[in-house]
Amino acid sequence: MQSRYFTINEHPQGLPTRELFQLEALELPALADGEVLIRNSWLSVDPYMRGRMDGVTTYIEPFTLGEPLDGAAVGEVIESRSARFNAGDKVRHMGGWRDIAQLPAEQVEPLPEFDVPEQAYLGVLGMPGTTAWVGLNVIADMQDGDNVLVSAASGAVGSLAVQLAKAKGGTVVGIAGDQHKLDWLESKGIKAVSYKGKNARELSAALKEACPEGFDVYYENVGGDCLEAALDNLRVGARIAVCGMIARYNDDAPAAGPGNLAMLLIRRARMQGFIVFDHWEHHVDFVNEFGPRVASGEIDYQETVMNGLESLPDAFLGLFSGGNQGKMLVKL
Amino acid sequence: MQSRYFTINEHPQGLPTRELFQLEALELPALADGEVLIRNSWLSVDPYMRGRMDGVTTYIEPFTLGEPLDGAAVGEVIESRSARFNAGDKVRHMGGWRDIAQLPAEQVEPLPEFDVPEQAYLGVLGMPGTTAWVGLNVIADMQDGDNVLVSAASGAVGSLAVQLAKAKGGTVVGIAGDQHKLDWLESKGIKAVSYKGKNARELSAALKEACPEGFDVYYENVGGDCLEAALDNLRVGARIAVCGMIARYNDDAPAAGPGNLAMLLIRRARMQGFIVFDHWEHHVDFVNEFGPRVASGEIDYQETVMNGLESLPDAFLGLFSGGNQGKMLVKL
Incomplete structure (x- = not known):
């Protein structure tokens, strides 16, 4: 199975250009015990990712040059060597900026079952x-x-x-x-x-x-x-x-x-x-309280959606030019 | 009884000049019921007073042009028409920037009796x-x-x-x-x-x-x-x-x-x-805890003392040129 992903090969100065982002591919190894393979359906781009491109540790580890970028994503398990997940499970994880993610199961969480579109777990409920x-x-x-x-x-x-x-x-x-x-x-x-x-x-x-x-x-x-x-x-x-x-x-x-x-x-x-x-302990309570309010339409959330893996850099750069209303997402 | 005091007749721009401060005198009326007359012995000058000279309310009322400036002072009651004070009592109050202060007794507090110089209640214990x-x-x-x-x-x-x-x-x-x-x-x-x-x-x-x-x-x-x-x-x-x-x-x-x-x-x-x-409720506990430590010499406090009512403006302006070590005071 091949995974296509974006990486950067240098630390940007100022506003990154489209050319900073390189689309690469790698052949994934066979799943190890405890791992799952996920086909991503939605990828998140977020302003905090800019700080990770500078190569210095701020409040989060920097991206490694030449390695796949990462970020939040939602997808479906297509192969599992973990008892926690079966093929077909909808999940959220940090193996974004790519189409296929291979991750240890403990880095993956099942999506809650509120009556909301799955990408809501990257935005209003994420x-x-x-x-x-x-x-x-x-x-x-x-x-x-x-x-x-x-x-x-x-x-x-x-x-x-x-x-x-x-x-x-x-x-x-x-x-x-x-x-x-x-x-x-x-x-x-x-x-x-x-x-x-x-x-x-x-x-x-x-x-x-x-x-x-x-x-x-x-x-x-x-x-x-x-x-x-x-x-x-x-x-x-x-x-x-x-x-x-x-x-x-x-x-x-x-x-x-x-x-x-x-x-x-x-x-x-x-x-x-x-x-x-630092305050993630509130996340579950937040989702349980607000999931029903999102499902009922009481809370209105906006999305700006770009299509296809290739649109990731433009989606990310759009964050800095006011290009999004609500959550900026890439749909695969 | 005459009171000599400093006032300002205009709002300064930037660092005030010595000439901003006018020494005036007024004849005090007879004491009203509940008032006390105080001969000040120590006057405080503090950086926050600069903000009060701008004529706008920030966190404290501005000084009124032409009226006596005020600030913390320590002195001795020389006449009292209040049951709370007798002539000879050492007190602290806000009728500073003058030699003789006439105040309602409820605006005056007796000095605690720790074995410290009275001006300590304007600085380390003030x-x-x-x-x-x-x-x-x-x-x-x-x-x-x-x-x-x-x-x-x-x-x-x-x-x-x-x-x-x-x-x-x-x-x-x-x-x-x-x-x-x-x-x-x-x-x-x-x-x-x-x-x-x-x-x-x-x-x-x-x-x-x-x-x-x-x-x-x-x-x-x-x-x-x-x-x-x-x-x-x-x-x-x-x-x-x-x-x-x-x-x-x-x-x-x-x-x-x-x-x-x-x-x-x-x-x-x-x-x-x-x-x-805003936090003055801690003051009494603070004084009771630190009074003995100041009296014992455990806490070292510095003072920069200038002499005479006339030196008040220079003492105040010295705060902005690093002229003081520790508390800047004027001794009368």
Whole structure:
């Protein structure tokens, strides 16, 4: 059995080019005891993967040059030498960026049986959904009625964060770019603010207009001007959950930070970075609570789907140009 | 009875000049029922007062132009129309920046009776000491053995923070400027790092050399390059207590923030601003615990004393040029 996979042969500087990604193939060995063979049907691309391309350990191991990239994927077991899985089982695992994955069974988990499309376990009921929930509830300690600001509010994580926040009652404001993303936010009762054509000061003024009382919680996915504008609009005792700073992931050199960090002092605010994998103990509870709400349609999740293994690099690069609404996925 | 006091008649831009401060006098009215008259013996000048000169409400009300400035002071009751105080009582209150204060008795507190000089209640056993304690223990949740970094480590707050941290066991590093401050830190078993002549990158390298394992806690008094260098040297799960950012208090316009804020994410770190007045419920316990340790000489506190009411503006301005070691005080 052959596996086709993407790899990189050098560490990118700045925004990667399409040419960085090499499609390769290898002949898989026979399954060892305890291993399973999986035909992937859905592959995830996520902003955090950019950090793994730099060759330095940050909060996760870097990718190895010349080896298959990896990431979350959903697929079907086609051969098993483990008692835990049979051919035909639907599973989730980290052997993504390839069509066929060969993995030890202990690195593979069966999909829960909610009435949702299988790719939901890569988005709303996967890492992005859990990230939205942990950031709001564990890191930002969101309380009923809190005013919440979310950047990248129509992204995989942000589009769930705004809905989870909205359900708890306060004013929820989402920052996004394109008109169709703003429209989607407004359709969910979220006040939508566009960052396009605005510097930090103008964005700050727009946030103030959307929520004059200020924010108790800021769910940070972007950094840069969004952070600076948010810092201006914090209420006393505000909490900032730093999930990502995608505005900076492709910077060649460090860009200056916000000039108004002293707002943390003036507003006695807290700003905390987190990685969902540190809080994965909440994942099962999250899925059990939200699985039925996703199945019933109560929670609206967006997907942007590209087709075919060859589209993986474009899907990944689209994350940095606002090319996705909701979860970016590749369907095989 | 006449009271001589300092006031300001305009809001300063940038670093105030000596001429901003006007010495005035007023004839005090007869004491009303419930009031006391106090002859001040020690006056406090503190960095937070700069923020009160801008005419905008931040975390504390701004000074009123033309009215007496205020701040912490220690003195002796010379006349009382309150059952709580008698002439001769030693007291602490907020009617500083003047020689004679007339106040309602409920705004005045008697000095505790530890065997310490009375001005200690403006420093090591006053607001600065409580600030050091709250920042380390409440905000940064310092644990035994934590490695701790303190900026402005020979200042009123920093010089106590390093000693409180050192008593809990880990490596403690203090950032300061002048050689005599560095020497004092080393004499207390603190690793001293000079910021002088170093940019953020060089300061970061010096901190790495002083504590290669990185810091669990950063006690932030300065901002600017100190913050940037500290962010580079955080351990996973680090906590930053933002007590002050004196490097920025006199900026005319916002200066850019650190370019490496994403370290909060990479190290899953928390950064929290605080104002000691929000946590004043800890003050009495703090004084009762630390009063005996100060009296016994176990805790070494530094003072920089200027003499006479007229020296108040110079004492205050000295805070921004590194003119003080430990608590800056004016003795009347």
